[in-house]
Amino acid sequence: MSVKHVVGDWGTTRLRLFRMDGGDVDARLDGPGALAGDAEGALAERLDVWKAEGALSEVVLCGMAGAPGALVAAGYAACPADAAHWLSSRTRLEVAGIPVSVLPGLSCTDSEGVPEVMRGEEAQVFGALALHPELGQGEHLIALPGTHCKWVSVVNGTIVGFRTHPTGELYALLAGQSTLTGPDTPGEGTFDDGFARGTERCEEPLTGALFEARAARMLDGRSKDWSRGYISGLLIGGEVAAQVPEGISVVLIGDQALVALYDRALAARGCTSRKIDGDAAVLAGLAIAKGQKA
Amino acid sequence: MSVKHVVGDWGTTRLRLFRMDGGDVDARLDGPGALAGDAEGALAERLDVWKAEGALSEVVLCGMAGAPGALVAAGYAACPADAAHWLSSRTRLEVAGIPVSVLPGLSCTDSEGVPEVMRGEEAQVFGALALHPELGQGEHLIALPGTHCKWVSVVNGTIVGFRTHPTGELYALLAGQSTLTGPDTPGEGTFDDGFARGTERCEEPLTGALFEARAARMLDGRSKDWSRGYISGLLIGGEVAAQVPEGISVVLIGDQALVALYDRALAARGCTSRKIDGDAAVLAGLAIAKGQKA
Numbered sequence: 060m061s062v063k064h065v066v067g068d069w070g071t072t073r074l075r076l077f078r079m080d081g082g083d084v085d086a087r088l089d090g091p092g093a094l095a096g097d098a099e100g101a102l103a104e105r106l107d108v109w110k111a112e113g114a115l116s117e118v119v120l121c122g123m124a125g126a127p128g129a130l131v132a133a134g135y136a137a138c139p140a141d142a143a144h145w146l147s148s149r150t151r152l153e154v155a156g157i158p159v160s161v162l163p164g165l166s167c168t169d170s171e172g173v174p175e176v177m178r179g180e181e182a183q184v185f186g187a188l189a190l191h192p193e194l195g196q197g198e199h200l201i202a203l204p205g206t207h208c209k210w211v212s213v214v215n216g217t218i219v220g221f222r223t224h225p226t227g228e229l230y231a232l233l234a235g236q237s238t239l240t241g242p243d244t245p246g247e248g249t250f251d252d253g254f255a256r257g258t259e260r261c262e263e264p265l266t267g268a269l270f271e272a273r274a275a276r277m278l279d280g281r282s283k284d285w286s287r288g289y290i291s292g293l294l295i296g297g298e299v300a301a302q303v304p305e306g307i308s309v310v311l312i313g314d315q316a317l318v319a320l321y322d323r324a325l326a327a328r329g330c331t332s333r334k335i336d337g338d339a340a341v342l343a344g345l346a347i348a349k350g351q352k353a
Numbered sequence: 354m355s356v357k358h359v360v361g362d363w364g365t366t367r368l369r370l371f372r373m374d375g376g377d378v379d380a381r382l383d384g385p386g387a388l389a390g391d392a393e394g395a396l397a398e399r400l401d402v403w404k405a406e407g408a409l410s411e412v413v414l415c416g417m418a419g420a421p422g423a424l425v426a427a428g429y430a431a432c433p434a435d436a437a438h439w440l441s442s443r444t445r446l447e448v449a450g451i452p453v454s455v456l457p458g459l460s461c462t463d464s465e466g467v468p469e470v471m472r473g474e475e476a477q478v479f480g481a482l483a484l485h486p487e488l489g490q491g492e493h494l495i496a497l498p499g500t501h502c503k504w505v506s507v508v509n510g511t512i513v514g515f516r517t518h519p520t521g522e523l524y525a526l527l528a529g530q531s532t533l534t535g536p537d538t539p540g541e542g543t544f545d546d547g548f549a550r551g552t553e554r555c556e557e558p559l560t561g562a563l564f565e566a567r568a569a570r571m572l573d574g575r576s577k578d579w580s581r582g583y584i585s586g587l588l589i590g591g592e593v594a595a596q597v598p599e600g601i602s603v604v605l606i607g608d609q610a611l612v613a614l615y616d617r618a619l620a621a622r623g624c625t626s627r628k629i630d631g632d633a634a635v636l637a638g639l640a641i642a643k644g645q646k647a
Contacts, residue, residue, distance in 0.1 A: 166572055206532075222561055225533060225563055236530070239522070260467075265558070271467055294560060297560060
């Protein structure tokens with residue numbers, strides 16, 4: 060019987076811990092966000108469950124596990140960064156008697172002095188390159204939709220820079236807590252109809268375009284779903300217009316439903332996309348970090 | 354002794370009711386927002402207080418008082434609209450035995466089919482024209498900063514169109530409830546420093562520029578105040594860039610502190626501003642509505 064190891068993606072809201080038997084996941088445990096307090100205790104508790112079932116060789120973690128105030132401050136590796144540079148910048152500690160390595164985030168500063176950080180998405184990007192070696196050659200634009208969507212430029216397997224759009228967070232605030240989508244009164248139009256109208260106006264300055272979400276409910280009897288779709292189309296369409304030259308192909312990594320909205324906004328610019336599952340990508344990224352001594 | 358009358362600005366969050374003795378405010382009562390339920394009861398209660406002190410001839414209200422579900426659905430007058438058109442579109446009812454008129458909001462649809470609505474700001478604009486008759490001649494761009502900032506085009510005393518930027522609401526969500534400004538940890542830089550950096554990047558697509566509020570805290574040790582100022586500068590600067598041709602003069606109506614931020618963003622575009630107090634403007638707008646039979 061092989062000695063098993065553990066990999067995990069510890070984000071702001073959730074710990075996802077996988078026990079690996081060789082290349083296969085044979086058990087999974089979830090837990091609290093990395094900044095919820097006593098990260099070491101939360102991790103030790105779960106490792107103890109698995110230790111009772113057999114030996115564990117090591118643990119490899121990515122994401123907010125490495126943020127200040129979480130498990131251990133793991134810093135950022137500066138771009139340009141390839142997988143080897145990222146892996147060599149890990150921070151080591153021991154939890155529940157087992158060696159744990161926490162991978163760093165990445166940072167960059169563009170030519171105009173704009174600072175950028177990510178934690179966790181880099182594991183998905185390097186994982187995608189491991190799963191699809193042809194992405195390690197030439198130039199690729201990789202988008203990872205989510206709370207803070209990352210647009211990552213990869214050249215010959217090296218992340219040369221990236222830009223964050225906090226589109227998911229903005230959408231949650233505007234569609235959930237603002238006056239723009241308004242009360243639950245009846246109205247006409249689906250989320251999809253609203254999304255289409257949003258992509259029509261997505262290249263206008265955002266603050267001036269947003270108010271149609273409310274005015275169209277008041278004047279034109281639009282539904283709340285329409286209004287939410289409109290905001291989604293404005294935000295995702297605007298993000299795509301800002302990041303993507305017309306007609307290119309983009310790699311999308313992430314959740315299927317969200318990736319479908321980005322795919323639609325890309326298609327409106329004559330762009331195609333290739334889709335890679337987010338869970339598969341992060342497991343592949345953590346797999347290349349396993350067992351390395353550097 | 355003259356018979357007194359009452360004017361009021363009834364917004365989403367607050368009723369502000371003024372008892373007028375001729376042209377002077379001689380008493381003030383506040384109350385709940387127009388959509389807080391039983392608007393008629395809330396108004397009657399306050400009028401009864403004043404009726405006990407002497408006769409009241411009439412009540413004139415503007416703002417969300419005229420929204421569906423508030424005091425009475427007062428609709429919208431369509432632009433182009435001058436003061437006479439606006440005043441003639443009022444809705445009449447009786448509360449506590451006193452005649453009440455509720456002024457409509459304004460609506461418009463621009464040449465590209467974008468719908469727009471306002472309720473209350475029109476009273477401030479017509480009031481500003483009454484206070485400063487020279488604004489009734491020629492073309493003027495009037496901005497009313499607030500939760501939903503209105504940019505109003507006035508030609509020879511007629512409101513020909515307007516555009517809303519929900520900048521105040523966005524700022525409150527992003528600076529108060531998002532992860533972008535982050536925890537209360539120490540850091541360097543004032544709100545003003547951040548505002549200056551925000552206006553530097555304000556013409557970039559907003560979602561891509563916002564994340565510096567967070568990244569600069571992580572990488573460069575910026576303070577939370579800096580981060581909030583950065584968001585404010587991005588939003589107000591972007592709004593000004595979208596609405597204002599370089600070098601023109603703009604009329605700003607509203608709260609002094611907020612107007613000062615708009616003035617700063619305008620100055621960065623070589624624009625000048627003329628400032629009119631918001632309370633004085635709304636009282637002047639309601640004054641021209643008093644006593645009219647139409």
